[in-house]
Amino acid sequence: MRRGIQAKLEGRITGRVLYGEPLAQYTSLGIGGPADIMVFPGGVEDVRAVLTLCREEGIPYLVMGGGSNLLVRDGGFRGMVIHLEGVFTHLHVEGRRVWTGAGVRLSRLVAFCSKLALTGVESLAGIPGTVGGAVKGNAGAWGGSIADHLAEVRLLSPEGEHQAISLDQLEFSYRRSSLPEGCVVLEAAFDLEPGDLVQIRRRVSENLLQRNRGQPVEWRSAGSVFKNPPGEYAGRLVEKAGLKGLRIGRACISPKHGNFIINLGGATAADVLALIDLMRHQVREEMEIEIELEVRVVGED
Ligand SMILES: Cc1cc2nc3c(=O)[nH]c(=O)nc-3n(C[C@H](O)[C@H](O)[C@H](O)COP(=O)(O)OP(=O)(O)OC[C@H]3O[C@@H](n4cnc5c(N)ncnc54)[C@H](O)[C@@H]3O)c2cc1C
Numbered sequence: 551m552r553r554g555i556q557a558k559l560e561g562r563i564t565g566r567v568l569y570g571e572p573l574a575q576y577t578s579l580g581i582g583g584p585a586d587i588m589v590f591p592g593g594v595e596d597v598r599a600v601l602t603l604c605r606e607e608g609i610p611y612l613v614m615g616g617g618s619n620l621l622v623r624d625g626g627f628r629g630m631v632i633h634l635e636g637v638f639t640h641l642h643v644e645g646r647r648v649w650t651g652a653g654v655r656l657s658r659l660v661a662f663c664s665k666l667a668l669t670g671v672e673s674l675a676g677i678p679g680t681v682g683g684a685v686k687g688n689a690g691a692w693g694g695s696i697a698d699h700l701a702e703v704r705l706l707s708p709e710g711e712h713q714a715i716s717l718d719q720l721e722f723s724y725r726r727s728s729l730p731e732g733c734v735v736l737e738a739a740f741d742l743e744p745g746d747l748v749q750i751r752r753r754v755s756e757n758l759l760q761r762n763r764g765q766p767v768e769w770r771s772a773g774s775v776f777k778n779p780p781g782e783y784a785g786r787l788v789e790k791a792g793l794k795g796l797r798i799g800r801a802c803i804s805p806k807h808g809n810f811i812i813n814l815g816g817a818t819a820a821d822v823l824a825l826i827d828l829m830r831h832q833v834r835e836e837m838e839i840e841i842e843l844e845v846r847v848v849g850e851d
Pocket residue numbers: 578612613614615616617618619620634652676677678679680681682683684685686687688689690691725733734735736765767771772773774846
């Protein structure tokens with residue numbers, strides 16, 4: 551099958567294609583087996599061609615941004631990974647509206663808006679990953695989220711159709727958006743307010759400082775493993791269950807933050823998944839609370 555797909559793919563796109571590429575180097579956790587096929591599209595027409603090929607051939611695909619919210623299993627991904635970091639990196643302003651490509655890192659968006667003294671995205675400071683991933687999962691922190699100032703999202707539907715979707719056509723909730731599964735976010739627009747440069751910069755630095763104090767930023771992780779249940783913090787529940795610092799293989803529940811699993815170097819997805827099971831089980835047994843994954847687990851064992 552691979553040779554047939556390879557010929558079809560390479561005849562249709564201008565971007566790079568890799569076969570059997572280990573995904574660990576593309577995830578913030580530093581974990582993940584190989585992807586059958588990994589595509590680095592050269593532009594929107596490449597993405598469209600890849601979506602079409604996947605549909606025609608029945609190939610499963612995974613859209614990947616910064617890989618900072620993904621746990622890829624050790625057996626890797628059977629299908630096509632469409633890697634979007636490094637493409638769609640445009641960023642410009644029209645009055646108070648900021649347009650950003652989906653591959654722009656959130657840190658760059660925050661820095662860009664701060665420089666223009668436009669306020670609204672400071673709460674995103676320090677969240678790794680790209681605008682596309684953040685919009686898809688409604689990333690946020692400190693009570694704010696990326697949806698707060700979002701005006702429009704442009705995307706390719708899984709069928710490869712261009713769509714411009716305004717905010718009133720979308721639903722966002724805690725770490726969730728109603729964007730269709732399998733769509734590819736291409737760009738997003740944010741409507742921001744003029745603010746005070748000094749205050750914006752202060753808010754950004756305070757948020758970064760707070761993160762550095764409370765999170766194990768010196769280790770590889772995928773951020774919060776679980777969503778916070780209503781009125782609670784998943785990290786506190788894990789801590790109450792006495793699990794902070796626990797290790798399985800080379801993965802460890804951070805002693806600094808109970809909702810972070812860190813890679814001590816050489817951890818496998820199986821190590822992380824075993825910790826996840828344990829955290830879930832203990833919190834269920836001891837506190838009768840069901841905690842739901844925030845990290846997206848993909849691929850095969
Ligand atoms: C140290 C650390 C701290 C973190 N802190 C926070 C935090 O405070 N708040 C928070 O919300 N998150 C946090 N995260 C998690 C993560 O950074 C966010 O979820 C981020 O928005 C993921 O973006 P990404 O580009 O890395 O997406 P990926 O991890 O690559 O993908 C995540 C999901 O988005 C989809 N996706 C990615 N790009 C696109 C696209 N262009 N179009 C369609 N779908 C796409 C993927 O298919 C996948 O389902 C943290 C992570 C780390 C490592």
